[in-house]
Amino acid sequence: xxxxxxxxxxxxxxxxxxxxxxxxxxxxxxxxxxxxxxxxxxxxxxxxxxxxxxxxxxxxxxxxxxxxxxxxxxxxxxxxxxxxxxxxxxxxxxxxxxxxxxxxxxxxxxxxxxxxxxxxxxxxxxxxxxxxxxxxxxxxxxxx
Amino acid sequence: xxxxxxxxxxxxxxxxxxxxxxxxxxxxxxxxxxxxxxxxxxxxxxxxxxxxxxxxxxxxxxxxxxxxxxxxxxxxxxxxxxxxxxxxxxxxxxxxxxxxxxxxxxxxxxxxxxxxxxxxxxxxxxxxxxxxxxxxxxxxxxxxxxxxxxxxxxxxxxxxxxxxxxxxxxxxxxxxxxxxxxxxxxxxxxxxxxxxxxxxxxxxxxxxxxxxxxxxxxxxxxxxxxxxxxxxxxxxxxxxxxxxxxxxxxx
Numbered sequence: 001x002x003x004x005x006x007x008x009x010x011x012x013x014x015x016x017x018x019x020x021x022x023x024x025x026x027x028x029x030x031x032x033x034x035x036x037x038x039x040x041x042x043x044x045x046x047x048x049x050x051x052x053x054x055x056x057x058x059x060x061x062x063x064x065x066x067x068x069x070x071x072x073x074x075x076x077x078x079x080x081x082x083x084x085x086x087x088x089x090x091x092x093x094x095x096x097x098x099x100x101x102x103x104x105x106x107x108x109x110x111x112x113x114x115x116x117x118x119x120x121x122x123x124x125x126x127x128x129x130x131x132x133x134x135x136x137x138x139x140x141x142x143x144x
Numbered sequence: 145x146x147x148x149x150x151x152x153x154x155x156x157x158x159x160x161x162x163x164x165x166x167x168x169x170x171x172x173x174x175x176x177x178x179x180x181x182x183x184x185x186x187x188x189x190x191x192x193x194x195x196x197x198x199x200x201x202x203x204x205x206x207x208x209x210x211x212x213x214x215x216x217x218x219x220x221x222x223x224x225x226x227x228x229x230x231x232x233x234x235x236x237x238x239x240x241x242x243x244x245x246x247x248x249x250x251x252x253x254x255x256x257x258x259x260x261x262x263x264x265x266x267x268x269x270x271x272x273x274x275x276x277x278x279x280x281x282x283x284x285x286x287x288x289x290x291x292x293x294x295x296x297x298x299x300x301x302x303x304x305x306x307x308x309x310x311x312x313x314x315x316x317x318x319x320x321x322x323x324x325x326x327x328x329x330x331x332x333x334x335x336x337x338x339x340x341x342x343x344x345x346x347x348x349x350x351x352x353x354x355x356x357x358x359x360x361x362x363x364x365x366x367x368x369x370x371x372x373x374x375x376x377x378x379x380x381x382x383x384x385x386x387x388x389x390x391x392x393x394x395x
Contacts, residue, residue: 004324004325004328005393005395006393007393007395008324008395012321012324012325015317016317016318016321019313019314019317020303020314064394065394065395067395068395095395096324098395099328099393099395100328100331102391102393102394102395103328103331103332103391104331106391107331107334110338110339110387111338113387114339114342114384114387116383117379117380117381117383117384117387118346118380118384120380121376121377121379121380121383122346122350122376122377122380122381124376125350125373125374125376125377125380126349126350126353126373126377128369128372128373128376129350129353129354129357129369129370129373130353132357132366132369132373133357133360133361133365133366133369136365136366136369137361
C-alpha cells in the first residue's frame, strides 16, 4: 500500500517547489512528468486543456473528488499569476484530514472483509484436510 | 576424494570471505554479525568433513552457504534502502536544531552525520555531503546522485546550501512533508502488517497439517483431496492478499 494519496503528494511537491522559488508552471511540469496512475493522467490532461485555452473548467467540474476540484482550481489561479501558497496550506490540512479518515475507514473494514476468503475458502481447505482422509477411509470400509 | 573435498572447502571459504569483505566495505551489516556468519560457516565446513562421507554433502556445505549469502545481498540492500528512507527525518531534525543554535548549514550537516549510529547511513550521508559541497565543481560527468531517494535529497540540500537565506524555513517545510509521509506510511503499514501476520500464521498451520496428513494417510491415496484443499487454501490466501493491497484513494 502506498503512503500518500496522489492529490496530497502533488500538493506537497508543488508547495515545496514554490517555496524553493519555482513557478507554478515549473512545479506542475516537474510533477506531472513523473506522476503515474489515474491522477497523473488527469493532471496531464488538464494541463494540456489549459495550455491550449480549451475548457479546463468543464474538466475540473467532472472530477469526482471535491479535493481534486479544489486543487486544480488553485493551480489554475496560480498559473494565472495569483498567489496560492496560503490556499495550498489550507487545502493541505483538509486533504490530510480526509486521507486520515479514509485510511481509518479502510482499517476498520479490512478485518471484516478478510473473513470472507477465510470462511469461504481457507476454512473449507482446513476441514477437507482434517476430515477428508478419515471420511474417505470410512466410506471405503462401508463400501467394502 | 579428501583432496577434492579440501579444495572445494578452500574455494568455498574464499568465496565466503570475498562476500563478507564486500558487505563489510559497504557497511551493509555490522562487524559482529559478519564475524558470527564467518564462524558458523567455518564450523559447518568442519562438520561437513567430519560427519559426512559423501563428496556431495561436502560440496553442499562448502558452496551453498556463500551462494545463499550472495543472493541475500538483494534483500540486505532493500533493507538498507528502507533504513535510509527512515533516517532522513532525524537527520533533518538534528540539522534544524543545530542551525537554530547558530551553526551554518554545512557544519550542521557534518555534525549530524557524525551523530548517526548506522555505518551504512553514515557512508551514504558522507557521499551526499560531498555531492552538496562540490556541486558547483565539474568532477566527472555524473557527479552526485541523479535519481532515486538520494537524488532527491541531493538536489534539496544543494538548493539549501546555495541559497543560504531561509534555509531553516526550507528545512522545516521538508520536515513537515516527511512527517506527513511517515504518518501515512505508518498507518497504511498497520493494514499490511495485520494481513501478513494472519497469512503467515494460517499458512504455517496449513503446511503443518498438510505434512501430517501426507505422512499419516499417504499422498497418492488422497491426492485429489489434497489438491482440492491446496487450491482452496491458495485461492483464499491470494484473495486476502489482494484485499489488503493498494488502497483506492477516493480523495
